[in-house]
Amino acid sequence: MKSAVKRIGVLTSGGDAPGMNAAIRAVVRAAMHFGIECIGIRRGYHGLINGDFVKLDFESVSDISRRGGTVLYSARSLEFKEEAGRNKALATCKLLGLDSVVAIGGDGTFKGLLSLANAGLSVIGIPGTIDNDIACSTYTIGYDTACNTALESIDRLRDTMKSHERCSVVEVMGHRAGHLAVSVGIACGATVVLVPERKVDYEKDVIEPIREARLGGRTHFMVIVAEGVEGSAYQVADKIKEATSLDTRVTVLGHVQRGGSPTARDRLVATYMGHEAVRLLAEGKTCRVVAMDGDKVVDYDINEALAMKKDLDKEGLQVLRDLTGME
Ligand code: F6P
Secondary structure, three states, X not given: OOOOOOEEEEEEOOOOOOOHHHHHHHHHHHHHHOOOEEEEEOOHHHHHHHOOEEEEOOHHHOOOOOOOOOOOOOOOOOHHHOHHHHHHHHHHHHHHOOOEEEEEEOHHHHHHHHHHHHOOOEXXXXXXXXXXXXXXXXXXXXXXXXXXXXXXXXXXXXXXXXXXXXXXXXXXXXXXXXXXXXXXXXXXXXXEXXXXXXXXXXXHHHHHHHHHHHHOOOOOEEEEEEOOOOOOHHHHHHHHHHHHOOOEEEEEOHHHHHOOOOOHHHHHHHHHHHHHHHHHHHOOOOOEEEEEEOOEEEEEEHHHXXXXXXXXXXXXXXXXXXXXXXX
């Protein structure tokens, strides 16, 4: 099959996520398979604006899948949101002879692709974020690793909370979504999980489940708070202390959740997605986001994907309610 594109620019943009390197590797190796050249654009859309690039070949992406972060660096480019910045980026595409771009990131990254598509480039987005908040995809690259990283820290916290009979309030990332908090909360056996998608009734959602657990004989408590919840983990801890007199400690896990070697799941999904992105371009497709529908790799029109909404996993929420007594 003769490929519809000749030279792909690949970039990572927005918050980095473990598994992005596996996606880059898959894009480069698949491109070679389809007879397409591949240029790595460094620092996301900044790189397109500033002509910051690196030629990628078979060897240059060898042994990167197991590494955290992104070898292409990432950035959130404000300049690209301005017309002048976009024009500079298009000039770089012309100079480098790029006829297509694959961007790995979140919704903001995909919006950026639309402006390149308007100028005639073929573009494909790949969902990469630890937040799992891309509506068109049931899974985003980095989520599993972030869940496991958070869990490892929470398991350690539990040891010391148990020894001191304390209440641990742990803030996890997730931007404005609670997917990470729900998964981590279920997996660590939290007493309470707070997410931005549900308004918090402190008495009913926080204090009651802790009291119930206490009556059942529990002497230490794990409360998971998504960073998007109104207020802060410190306020949640103060309210718990005030209502129960429990000794509380707050841990904000922060960027530690974005690092580390990607899990098998993240490497696999990233590799399938990277391969699919190039296959679509070779076939002449453009303006698509590669996504997961359960275990299946699918793709959507970018505009359609951006208009979609994603709810928290209903089954997960039900399990949480049944096991914690939360409403
Ligand atoms: O989108 C990924 C994410 O880690 C969010 O969970 C978090 O809100 C944000 O990025 C943090 O961004 P930054 O690295 O710019 O502080």
